Amino acid sequence: LDHPILQSYIDVCVNGCLEHGLDFTKEFIGSCGDWPEFWLNDRLQSCRPWLHEPNWRKIDNLLAEALGSPRFSRRLPEHLYAHSDAALKV
Numbered sequence: 001l002d003h004p005i006l007q008s009y010i011d012v013c014v015n016g017c018l019e020h021g022l023d024f025t026k027e028f029i030g031s032c033g034d035w036p037e038f039w040l041n042d043r044l045q046s047c048r049p050w051l052h053e054p055n056w057r058k059i060d061n062l063l064a065e066a067l068g069s070p071r072f073s074r075r076l077p078e079h080l081y082a083h084s085d086a087a088l089k090v
Contacts, residue, residue: 008043
């Protein structure tokens with residue numbers, strides 16, 4: 001994929017899945033196929049996610065567990081993404 005995936009979109013999807021239970025949410029994350037290499041953490045105040053996303057810890061833990069820490073840790077906030085190699089490739 002040539003474009004970054006947005007954390008705000010993932011949050012909406014995973015929050016919807018959580019309404020149907022943890023097993024459903026894990027199955028959804030696992031069935032999404034290949035996740036893009038570029039991941040933009042566009043949450044409002046991404047360094048303090050608890051201010052605007054009540055489920056941030058649960059969402060982040062599920063994603064890190066499903067995708068692995070190395071891939072999940074490449075997620076960048078907007079101010080760092082703009083200066084990364086990922087932004088140059090888009």
